[in-house]
Amino acid sequence: MDDHILIDGYKHICYKQTTFSENEMLNKSKSYFEWANKRRSVRNFSDKDVPIEVIENIIKTASTAPSGANKQPWTFCVVKDAELKKEIRLAAEVEERKSYSERMNDEWLNDLKHLGTDANKSFLETAPYLIIVFKHSFEYDSNGKKEQNYYVNESVGLACGFLISAIHNAGLVTLTHTPSPMRFLEKILKRPDNERAFLLLPVGYQAEKTYVPNIKRKPLDFIMKLY
Ligand code: IYR
Numbered sequence: 007m008d009d010h011i012l013i014d015g016y017k018h019i020c021y022k023q024t025t026f027s028e029n030e031m032l033n034k035s036k037s038y039f040e041w042a043n044k045r046r047s048v049r050n051f052s053d054k055d056v057p058i059e060v061i062e063n064i065i066k067t068a069s070t071a072p073s074g075a076n077k078q079p080w081t082f083c084v085v086k087d088a089e090l091k092k093e094i095r096l097a098a099e100v101e102e103r104k105s106y107s108e109r110m111n112d113e114w115l116n117d118l119k120h121l122g123t124d125a126n127k128s129f130l131e132t133a134p135y136l137i138i139v140f141k142h143s144f145e146y147d148s149n150g151k152k153e154q155n156y157y158v159n160e161s162v163g164l165a166c167g168f169l170i171s172a173i174h175n176a177g178l179v180t181l182t183h184t185p186s187p188m189r190f191l192e193k194i195l196k197r198p199d200n201e202r203a204f205l206l207l208p209v210g211y212q213a214e215k216t217y218v219p220n221i222k223r224k225p226l227d228f229i230m231k232l233y
Contacts, residue, residue, distance in 0.1 A: 048179035050213035050217075051213055052210060052211040056209070056210060061135055064169060064176060068169035071167070073165070074161050077142075079142035079145070079158050081197070082137055083139075086135055092131055094138075098206070099126070101187065129208045130208060132210075133209060135209045136208050139162060139166055139207070140201040140203055178210060179210065183207065188206070
């Protein structure tokens with residue numbers, strides 16, 4: 007018999023968060039930060055394969071994120087097929103060429119200079135997997151009637167954060183790629199009309215020799231205000 011109560015007729019199960027001594031908490035929070043601070047966005051991938059079970063675990067982790075009314079308004083499309091990856095790369099590069107030459111203004115292009123990005127997206131073919139995250143603007147119930155979702159961008163953004171962290175935890179790398187507009191992904195992957203492409207993440211091992219820009223994270227004084 008499980009430990010539960012009814013609140014307004016709805017089952018609530020007993021929840022117990024594991025707690026630590028203050029000393030353990032200090033050590034754990036510090037080492038978690040140090041581990042998180044090692045993560046970098048990487049654009050150079052090895053083509054070495056990764057077991058699909060690892061990708062499945064990463065996606066299950068992403069789906070533990072909180073969401074508006076617990077609607078979990080997301081689909082994670084995993085692309086391993088080489089032909090499909092090529093099709094996505096070609097379509098992304100069409101948009102990216104337009105973005106770099108027409109859509110992004112001088113300030114934006116200038117802000118990106120130190121990252122060394124351009125319209126070439128070869129990583130979309132090299133990485134063993136592409137995870138394309140779709141947000142559900144709304145749902146269809148079993149009768150085809152539309153149902154609302156809530157805080158969809160916040161929810162899916164949180165799930166993507168969990169996803170990126172899980173990828174880092176597995177010793178793999180990724181990059182938040184946002185070829186804009188992203189409607190081509192809905193067409194190529196034949197997604198239903200309640201789904202909108204949100205983020206594209208290539209996932210795999212980093213290439214043997216990888217360099218990343220020497221960026222710095224803002225110090226605590228800049229990002230935290232204690233009241
Ligand atoms: N989506 C483009 C451009 C780009 C935009 C931002 I904001 C970045 O931080 C990095 C790149 C691309 O992926 O190249």
